[in-house]
Amino acid sequence: MTAPSTEKSTTVRTQLPPIPPVVRAAVGALDRIAPELVARGALRLWCTPARAERHAPIAGGTAFRAGPIVGQVWGDGPTVYLVHGWGGHRGQLRSLVDPLVAAGLRVVAYDAPSQGESGPGAFGRRRTTLPEMMSALDTVIAAQGPAHAVVGHSMGAAASALAVLDGTATERLVLVTPLADPSTYTVGFAHALGFSERTRYRFVVRMEALAGRRLADLDIPVRAANAPSVLPEALVLSDRADKEADHEDGARIARAWPNAELVLSDGLGHRRILRDEETIKRIVAFVAA
The missing domain is CATH 3.40.50.1820 (Alpha/Beta hydrolase fold, catalytic domain)
Known part of the structure; x- marks a missing residue:
């Protein structure tokens, strides 16, 4: 078994669009007095994928549905x-x-x-x-x-x-x-919105509870380095x-x-x-x- 890698990217990224300074200032002010409220709002935003501009089906194929999931073959x-x-x-x-x-x-x-x-x-x-x-x-x-x-x-x-x-x-x-x-991207997310590290911690705790997984379980390099079975x-x-x-x-x-x-x-x-x-x-x- 390989020891877990501790290397992390030093690049702070977020998939959010640019946040206006006035919004960051408002979030920062609210963060100082109501961090739980900010953490709840941040989680809702994190779990809401931005809508793609268009999502037309690919030409041809056979359509199928599996529960709520729509696809083609x-x-x-x-x-x-x-x-x-x-x-x-x-x-x-x-x-x-x-x-x-x-x-x-x-x-x-x-x-x-x-x-x-x-x-x-x-x-x-x-x-x-x-x-x-x-x-x-x-x-x-x-x-x-x-x-x-x-x-x-x-x-x-x-x-x-x-x-x-x-x-x-x-x-x-x-x-x-x-x-x-994904834990490295929560840092960029917090920075983009303008809330503090203490609120990011609350946000992560709420995220883990919602997802039913620890963020540490979603670190692909660490999981891969310690995989108990053969990987493809x-x-x-x-x-x-x-x-x-x-x-x-x-x-x-x-x-x-x-x-x-x-x-x-x-x-x-x-x-x-x-x-x-x-x-x-x-x-x-x-x-x-």
Whole structure:
């Protein structure tokens, strides 16, 4: 067993849009007199994915529903599951569908609960958590059959990796611009909104109670380095120009994950990497090997 890695990214990130100074000042003032109120509000905002501008279905395929989850299936052969990121939808991974089908694979893409076309999950309309995204993958696999490979993007990559670490079976795993440890992102979240470290602690305690998991259990590199069983081969892709996920997150995961290959690109960012021709070829070759 490998000792847990203690390395952490020093880059403070948040997926929030820019916060006006007047809002940060108001949150800071309220934080001084009512930290519990701020912690509750912060948790609600954290668990509310931003709405994507459009979430039209991908062309073709066969529609399916598994509980509140809506998705589509294409092709025949070993099954590949596509998992979108926080506040995203299956259409963001459309560029992978045709090349994977052409490689003789069956492709399943879906919208996570409270995102895209899917209905509300356990936490109600427009609210979800990372553990619920992990469970959604298991729900879809149970409905559509065993996974040959799982391809996740951003928070969907984190959910996919954590599901595998929890026991979800797959032969291959692709993580595109993954987040390694959500606890590091709570720091950027608190800074962006302007509340204190003591309130961030309250916020994290509330988050753990809602999700039913300790944040420490969601640190992918530590979990991977100490995995009690054999993990699938992994391909990790990150971009140095990513402004939403720290590209060092991908490197940390790849160093800790046995049999992982890390590919670093320059200038593709967090989303354009999904449409990059060389990235798509690399993913298809890895999955189809």
